[in-house]
Amino acid sequence: MNDFFWFAVLPYVSVVLFLLVTIRRYQTSKFSYSSLSSQFLENQQHFWGTVPFHYGIISVLGAHFVAIVMPRSVLWWNAAPLRLFMLEVTGLGLAILTLVGLINICLRRLANSKARRVTSWGDWFIYGGLLVQVVTGVGIAVFHGWGSSWFAASMSPWIWSLAKLSPDVSYLATMPLLVKLHIINAFLIIAVFPFTRLVHILVAPNPYFWRKTQVVLWNWDRTRIRGTD
Amino acid sequence: MPQVRTLLSTILLPLLLVGTAAARVPQDPPSEETIQFFKVNCFSCHTIGGGALTGPDLKGLHERRDREWAVRFIRDPKAVLDSGDPYASALASEYRGVVMPTLPGIDATLAGKLYDLIQLESGLEKSRFEGVQVSDRPLNAADVEKGRALFQGSKAFTAGAPACISCHAIAGIGGLGGGKLGPDLTAAYSRLEGRKALVAWLAAPPSPVMQPLFTGHELNEDEILAVVALLKDAAGRGEREADSTSLTFILLGIGVCAALLVVFDLAWRNRFRAVRRPLVARG
Numbered sequence: 150m151n152d153f154f155w156f157a158v159l160p161y162v163s164v165v166l167f168l169l170v171t172i173r174r175y176q177t178s179k180f181s182y183s184s185l186s187s188q189f190l191e192n193q194q195h196f197w198g199t200v201p202f203h204y205g206i207i208s209v210l211g212a213h214f215v216a217i218v219m220p221r222s223v224l225w226w227n228a229a230p231l232r233l234f235m236l237e238v239t240g241l242g243l244a245i246l247t248l249v250g251l252i253n254i255c256l257r258r259l260a261n262s263k264a265r266r267v268t269s270w271g272d273w274f275i276y277g278g279l280l281v282q283v284v285t286g287v288g289i290a291v292f293h294g295w296g297s298s299w300f301a302a303s304m305s306p307w308i309w310s311l312a313k314l315s316p317d318v319s320y321l322a323t324m325p326l327l328v329k330l331h332i333i334n335a336f337l338i339i340a341v342f343p344f345t346r347l348v349h350i351l352v353a354p355n356p357y358f359w360r361k362t363q364v365v366l367w368n369w370d371r372t373r374i375r376g377t378d
Numbered sequence: 379m380p381q382v383r384t385l386l387s388t389i390l391l392p393l394l395l396v397g398t399a400a401a402r403v404p405q406d407p408p409s410e411e412t413i414q415f416f417k418v419n420c421f422s423c424h425t426i427g428g429g430a431l432t433g434p435d436l437k438g439l440h441e442r443r444d445r446e447w448a449v450r451f452i453r454d455p456k457a458v459l460d461s462g463d464p465y466a467s468a469l470a471s472e473y474r475g476v477v478m479p480t481l482p483g484i485d486a487t488l489a490g491k492l493y494d495l496i497q498l499e500s501g502l503e504k505s506r507f508e509g510v511q512v513s514d515r516p517l518n519a520a521d522v523e524k525g526r527a528l529f530q531g532s533k534a535f536t537a538g539a540p541a542c543i544s545c546h547a548i549a550g551i552g553g554l555g556g557g558k559l560g561p562d563l564t565a566a567y568s569r570l571e572g573r574k575a576l577v578a579w580l581a582a583p584p585s586p587v588m589q590p591l592f593t594g595h596e597l598n599e600d601e602i603l604a605v606v607a608l609l610k611d612a613a614g615r616g617e618r619e620a621d622s623t624s625l626t627f628i629l630l631g632i633g634v635c636a637a638l639l640v641v642f643d644l645a646w647r648n649r650f651r652a653v654r655r656p657l658v659a660r661g
Binding site for chain 1: 482531532540541545551552553554556585627635649
């Protein structure tokens with residue numbers, strides 16, 4: 150495998166493609182920025198897919214982000230073995246949670262005829278990419294621990310070298326195949342991101358987190374109408 | 379064994395070396411890049427005049443092997459060994475089958491410069507690559523404890539090198555054990571045949587993963603001795619980390635996942651489930 154191509158060229162190609170197509174798609178087809186929810190079609194299995202997946206993936210991506218931005222803090226936290234073990238177990242738990250959610254999402258789309266009908270080839274493509282990503286991530290956690298420490302020590306400097314436009318792939322020279330696959334697949338996902346349903350990440354209603362609370366007044370008896378409180 | 383090695387290196391190997399070309403004397407002083415390259419890539423396994431470590435002492439290499447052979451070997455040691463070269467085979471058997479790795483970024487020009495550097499340094503009364511000067515005082519229990527603290531990261535390396543536990547396991551760590559990116563270091567002390575080679579390794583770790591991490595963050599003498607003491611202690615214990623730590627880790631991860639699923643179910647216990655079914659049930 151040519152390390153320079155995969156870890157010094159592909160990242161830039163992916164990010165440029167991501168930026169250009171994301172902007173272009175928003176300019177030309179802004180109402181397509183959606184994941185086209187199928188919750189109305191089926192909502193029982195949906196819960197056990199989308200909730201674990203989203204809580205898992207957001208936490209795991211957040212952990213990657215912290216390790217990239219504050220590697221020294223992660224290494225400081227891991228300085229006590231018990232804290233290192235706690236972080237690793239939590240990380241593995243969240244990774245398995247993500248995997249459980251993603252498998253449920255895929256099974257539901259396969260098993261439920263209505264959900265299957267509204268699933269495009271693009272959706273299957275990105276589900277496949279995400280499955281590879283999460284499975285390799287869980288594999289790395291199990292077979293190449295303790296990733297929280299060696300990521301902060303070895304991967305963060307490589308990512309920063311990319312950010313500084315002077316890529317140093319020596320950090321990755323002898324990384325295990327599973328780690329390389331995880332990284333390459335991540336950049337392939339970034340490259341195809343703007344062509345897929347993943348664009349919904351960019352239009353998540355984040356202002357809900359900080360907007361003023363809204364008072365909702367019901368002008369009928371909810372108990373009588375809905376039979377619930 | 380040391381006597382056998384001495385016999386081999388002082389009598390047999392020089393005999394094998396007879397007939398090598400008289401070397402030309404390099405004219406130009408070695409560049410800083412070549413010196414740095416030797417320091418980073420060669421110095422952990424070789425000295426020039428300081429005796430054998432993981433690999434042979436390179437003093438007088440030009441008297442033993444000609445330039446053409448040495449450049450070919452430095453560029454691709456495994457290819458030379460695989461070609462059935464008798465000298466390379468003798469080296470491999472003398473050094474317990476350890477084959478020199480292919481150096482990053484090596485080419486014929488750089489290999490030639492390294493050969494020149496070794497020749498120049500061999501001519502000096504005391505080479506700068508004579509070996510890492512670390513005290514040979516006896517190691518004690520306090521060294522082992524300090525080594526354990528450095529290994530686990532509870533005591534940071536002065537120059538900011540990452541803790542060993544990030545990538546390595548070793549006997550006696552406890553809990554869920556050490557990292558699995560690098561090899562288990564329980565047998566490292568005996569694998570490198572003792573303190574001298576281990577000190578050289580720790581002074582400038584040559585592995586491609588460790589090299590970029592430790593360049594500029596080298597361990598100081600006290601830290602090297604402490605880690606050597608820990609590795610010696612671990613080798614004496616002789617027990618490797620139990621494989622059950624991996625299974626425990628996986629089960630704990632599954633436990634965290636299951637607990638979160640229960641939390642989700644409870645947190646959304648009043649979630650909207652259906653329209654028709656509850657109506658039918660009530661009817």
